[in-house]
Amino acid sequence: xxxxxxxxxxxxxxxxxxxxxxxxxxxxxxxxxxxxxxxxxxxxxxxxxxxxxxxxxxxxxxxxxxxxxxxxxxxxxxxxxxxxxxxxxxxxxxxxxxxxxxxxxxxxxxxxxxxxxxxxxxxxxxxxxxxxxxxxxxxxxxxxxxxxxxxxxxxxxxxxxxxxxxxxxxxxxxxxxxxxxxxxxxxxxxxxxxxxxxxxxxxxxxxxxxxxxxxxxxxxxxxxxxxxxxxxxxxxxxxxxxxxxxxxxxxxxxxxxxxxxxxxxxxxxxxxxxxxxxxxxxxxxxxxxxxxxxxxxxxxxxxxxxxxxxxxxxxxxxxxxxxxxxxxxxxxxxxxxxxxxxxxxxxxxxxxxxxxxxxxxxxxxxxxxxxxxxxxxxxxxxxxxxxxxxxxxxxxxxxxxxxxxxxxxxxx
Amino acid sequence: xxxxxxxxxxxxxxxxxxxxxxxxxxxxxxxxxxxxxxxxxxxxxxxxxxxxxxxxxxxxxxxxxxxxxxxxxxxxxxxxxxxxxxxxxxxxxxxxxxxxxxxxxxxxxxxxxxxxxxxxxxxxxxxxxxxxxxxxxxxxxxxxxxxxxxxxxxxxxxxxxxxxxxxxxxxxxxxxxxxxxxxxxxxxxxxxxxxxxxxxxxxxxxxxxxxxxxxxxxxxxxxxxxxxxxxxxxxxxxxxxxxxxxxxxxxxxxxxxxxxxxxxxxxxxxxxxxxxxxxxxxxxxxxxxxxxxxxxxxxxxxxxxxxxxxxxxxxxxxxxxxxxxxxxxxxxxxxxxxxxxxxxxxxxxxxxxxxxxxxxxxxxxxxxxxxxxxxxxxxxxxxxxxxxxxxxxxxxxxxxxxxxxxxxxxxx
Numbered sequence: 160x161x162x163x164x165x166x167x168x169x170x171x172x173x174x175x176x177x178x179x180x181x182x183x184x185x186x187x188x189x190x191x192x193x194x195x196x197x198x199x200x201x202x203x204x205x206x207x208x209x210x211x212x213x214x215x216x217x218x219x220x221x222x223x224x225x226x227x228x229x230x231x232x233x234x235x236x237x238x239x240x241x242x243x244x245x246x247x248x249x250x251x252x253x254x255x256x257x258x259x260x261x262x263x264x265x266x267x268x269x270x271x272x273x274x275x276x277x278x279x280x281x282x283x284x285x286x287x288x289x290x291x292x293x294x295x296x297x298x299x300x301x302x303x304x305x306x307x308x309x310x311x312x313x314x315x316x317x318x319x320x321x322x323x324x325x326x327x328x329x330x331x332x333x334x335x336x337x338x339x340x341x342x343x344x345x346x347x348x349x350x351x352x353x354x355x356x357x358x359x360x361x362x363x364x365x366x367x368x369x370x371x372x373x374x375x376x377x378x379x380x381x382x383x384x385x386x387x388x389x390x391x392x393x394x395x396x397x398x399x400x401x402x403x404x405x406x407x408x409x410x411x412x413x414x415x416x417x418x419x420x421x422x423x424x425x426x427x428x429x430x431x432x433x434x435x436x437x438x439x440x441x442x443x444x445x446x447x448x449x450x451x452x453x454x455x456x457x458x459x460x461x462x463x464x465x466x467x468x469x470x471x472x473x474x475x476x477x478x479x480x481x482x483x484x485x486x487x488x489x490x491x492x493x494x495x496x497x498x499x500x501x502x503x504x505x506x507x508x509x510x511x512x513x514x515x516x517x518x519x520x521x522x523x524x525x526x527x528x529x530x531x532x533x534x535x536x537x538x539x540x541x542x543x544x545x546x547x548x549x550x551x552x553x554x555x556x557x558x559x560x561x562x563x564x565x566x567x568x569x570x571x
Numbered sequence: 572x573x574x575x576x577x578x579x580x581x582x583x584x585x586x587x588x589x590x591x592x593x594x595x596x597x598x599x600x601x602x603x604x605x606x607x608x609x610x611x612x613x614x615x616x617x618x619x620x621x622x623x624x625x626x627x628x629x630x631x632x633x634x635x636x637x638x639x640x641x642x643x644x645x646x647x648x649x650x651x652x653x654x655x656x657x658x659x660x661x662x663x664x665x666x667x668x669x670x671x672x673x674x675x676x677x678x679x680x681x682x683x684x685x686x687x688x689x690x691x692x693x694x695x696x697x698x699x700x701x702x703x704x705x706x707x708x709x710x711x712x713x714x715x716x717x718x719x720x721x722x723x724x725x726x727x728x729x730x731x732x733x734x735x736x737x738x739x740x741x742x743x744x745x746x747x748x749x750x751x752x753x754x755x756x757x758x759x760x761x762x763x764x765x766x767x768x769x770x771x772x773x774x775x776x777x778x779x780x781x782x783x784x785x786x787x788x789x790x791x792x793x794x795x796x797x798x799x800x801x802x803x804x805x806x807x808x809x810x811x812x813x814x815x816x817x818x819x820x821x822x823x824x825x826x827x828x829x830x831x832x833x834x835x836x837x838x839x840x841x842x843x844x845x846x847x848x849x850x851x852x853x854x855x856x857x858x859x860x861x862x863x864x865x866x867x868x869x870x871x872x873x874x875x876x877x878x879x880x881x882x883x884x885x886x887x888x889x890x891x892x893x894x895x896x897x898x899x900x901x902x903x904x905x906x907x908x909x910x911x912x913x914x915x916x917x918x919x920x921x922x923x924x925x926x927x928x929x930x931x932x933x934x935x936x937x938x939x940x941x942x943x944x945x946x947x948x949x950x951x952x953x954x955x956x957x958x959x960x961x962x963x964x965x966x967x968x969x970x971x972x973x974x975x976x977x978x979x980x981x982x983x
Binding site: 178179182209212213215216217218220221223224225227228230234235237238239242243245246253255257258302304 | 621
């Protein structure tokens with residue numbers, strides 16, 4: 160008998176029919192002998208409907224009241240799912256965030272969980288009942304309702320799993336697991352049986368958006384085994400775990416991630432002296448523009464080139480900010496492009512295998528793909544290339560690192 | 572400066588536009604120098620939408636979960652109204668039943684308020700903020716969400732007014748006050764400036780459904796001045812108060828109430844011995860059929876006739892139950908009719924004026940209206956007549972007791 164936390168997102172509970180389907184899945188886990196705690200999101204569309212009403216009445220949407228409003232979305236779902244379980248003969252009881260209690264700080268709309276009182280949930284489980292908990296919400300020390308921000312239901316599930324020392328936290332979505340890359344780009348993309356938290360973080364932040372980064376970080380920190388699986392199809396999904404012996408035998412590269420949403424800005428010929436990076440990026444940060452990659456190469460003749468990437472939507476604004484700074488710095492030129500993409504290979508195996516970078520660059524060169532920018536971390540290598548080469552590059556790298564094979568063949 | 576509790580029902584907050592209108596009304600009261608606590612219901616249609624979802628998933632609708640579900644309706648409204656007030660520059664803060672806290676017993680869907688902690692609300696008022704409280708809901712001693720049943724928002728408002736010792740509890744609806752009778756039946760029906768709790772109870776229970784009976788009883792018990800007025804039109808409404816010197820000069824009759832929803836059943840020729848009433852009504856009660864009027868006349872020849880009224884919808888079922896009992900009792904006959912109505916004259920003035928009954932019966936006789944059944948209380952006389960005479964009887968009595976005149980003329 161295992162203790163499992165199951166989380167179902169908005170699409171999974173988007174109608175009465177789907178809630179009934181989720182109830183049958185939960186019941187099946189109970190009948191298999193497991194203790195189950197369920198976490199649910201608001202029915203899909205509900206948050207947008209409520210936000211629309213709020214905007215009509217107060218475009219500023221005061222944060223405290225917005226949390227009171229939006230938290231009703233999950234409250235509706237917990238009641239309906241508990242009813243659906245009871246209808247199947249499976250005892251269940253709903254819990255709001257306040258009722259659990261999931262205590263957070265007072266930062267409305269982006270609260271952080273500080274403490275979970277698991278006593279009530281433990282009592283429900285011991286009594287043979289399924290606690291159905293509202294995701295995304297909590298309560299601060301003065302009893303105000305708070306929310307954890309969009310996607311916060313994943314965080315709720317992981318936090319509950321950590322507090323209850325659950326054997327597994329299962330995140331049900333509309334995909335059946337984490338893939339080696341986007342199947343819409345590479346039809347041979349393959350579902351991974353296992354992936355480490357670190358790899359998952361690099362994959363997620365690079366655009367393979369299956370799980371909220373915050374939930375993955377949380378799960379990694381508390382060593383909660385996390386499984387991504389489909390609400391609508393049966394299957395083992397993908398298990399996200401700590402690096403273990405088993406994974407030391409894993410393939411060098413676990414997946415190919417990419418991001419089409421970036422634009423690149425280069426300040427060429429700037430004086431190569433200390434503090435130049437902060438002189439350029441300071442005003443960008445003050446303009447509330449987020450920067451992703453940053454690359455600066457070794458300079459020559461006391462001059463250097465400084466390049467960074469921003470989101471597409473901030474491109475023109477960032478260009479304006481940087482042009483003003485460049486003038487002050489007597490930089491030679493400001494160049495930019497928003498017809499670029501970032502492609503990354505990710506894998507913990509990279510640590511123990513030399514030559515991944517050269518294999519990657521060689522594979523791209525074979526098809527004449529020019530690399531404009533390179534950035535590396537311990538388990539990831541990212542390149543910026545022209546956007547027209549995206550599909551070619553992803554398929555190329557997927558094949559180069561043998562990702563299309565069966566997982567069992569890879570790990571043998 | 573007065574402390575006022577204002578309650579707005581589902582129709583009054585049925586859209587974003589209407590919520591904005593309510594916000595302006597609340598602000599006006601604040602700007603007039605009053606301290607205001609607001610109680611709101613769910614937006615009209617919301618309770619039915621949620622109930623529909625629940626029924627789809629579990630036709631039995633477990634009471635605990637139904638309360639969790641339905642209480643979201645008011646929670647949405649409090650957040651939206653608080654936002655609308657903030658938008659107008661009027662500081663406000665929403666409160667769920669649990670947050671106030673409105674402590675109830677554990678009887679889900681029909682909970683009774685046991686205690687209200689007014690400290691938080693008092694602090695908000697002292698800080699110049701308007702507390703916007705969710706009607707209809709509370710929390711039991713174990714933290715379970717409860718609801719007070721349909722129309723419970725009126726009760727919440729009165730209970731808050733009692734706890735805060737408010738100067739007035741204003742119930743905003745879609746009518747501009749309590750009328751001498753239904754204006755759709757008697758175009759000369761007139762809005763009453765004042766009415767006593769007792770009269771209001773008799774009016775409400777007899778079909779002039781403006782306020783929930785329970786809220787009126789509650790207000791009477793705690794001597795909370797209650798005012799019924801329109802959300803959509805300006806005006807003084809009707810003040811419901813304890814009987815006072817002022818009202819001793821009031822007209823004999825305050826209003827004419829009627830009820831079209833009843834049916835009458837007579838058991839004729841039953842043995843006239845003790846306990847006969849309970850022998851007949853016992854099985855009716857066991858069948859969960861509510862009985863309104865009960866009349867038994869003095870018998871002759873050891874036989875008597877026993878008559879009572881039930882709701883239309885229970886008529887056939889009640890007839891079946893009574894026929895079985897009548898057989899056991901060797902009653903001569905069971906008769907019934909569902910083409911009847913009940914018409915009542917109500918007024919505290921009746922206590923000090925003899926002859927109201929004979930005036931009423933004479934007025935009806937003049938137009939050939941036969942009285943089938945009579946029942947009286949201290950401040951009310953009800954008769955059952957054929958339904959086709961309803962309009963004629965109401966207009967007749969309205970004129971007979973001089974109700975069409977101006978209130979000022981009446982009280983002089």
